[in-house]
Amino acid sequence: EVQLVESGGGLVQAGGSLRLSCAASGFSFDYYNMAWFRQAPGKEREGVSCISKSDGIYYADSAKGRFTISSDNAKKTVYLQMNNLKPEDTAVYYCAAAPDYGLGFIPADFKTWGQGTQVTVSS
Numbered sequence: 001e002v003q004l005v006e007s008g009g010g011l012v013q014a015g016g017s018l019r020l021s022c023a024a025s026g027f028s029f030d031y032y033n034m035a036w037f038r039q040a041p042g043k044e045r046e047g048v049s050c051i052s053k054s055d056g057i058y059y060a061d062s063a064k065g066r067f068t069i070s071s072d073n074a075k076k077t078v079y080l081q082m083n084n085l086k087p088e089d090t091a092v093y094y095c096a097a098a099p100d101y102g103l104g105f106i107p108a109d110f111k112t113w114g115q116g117t118q119v120t121v122s123s
Contacts, residue, residue: 002112018082035049
């Protein structure tokens with residue numbers, strides 16, 4: 001069974017940090033691109049960061065300089081370290097997986113999703 005399980009969300013004050021984790025199972029982690037998306041109330045889901053096996057690491061402009069994505073292939077886990085959090089980072093954060101087609105980060109390719117973890121940043 002293909003499964004992504006996120007953890008690490010919570011309530012933090014502005015300027016604080018959180019580390020999200022996503023444990024993957026049921027597919028060949030080494031050949032999949034792993035990404036973090038988020039969806040704030042009333043807004044569309046947006047890509048935050050991605051590790052593409054063929055094309056490197058992608059960050060949305062809002063995440064550059066503050067968020068760091070990493071993965072541990074042995075543990076089949078991807079992480080998102082979020083520093084200097086802002087109230088506008090408040091959202092449900094989702095982990096997602098997609099086969100690597102060699103074309104980099106294409107959000108529409110991501111069909112496997114976790115259940116999401118809530119991140120709330122207070123001002």
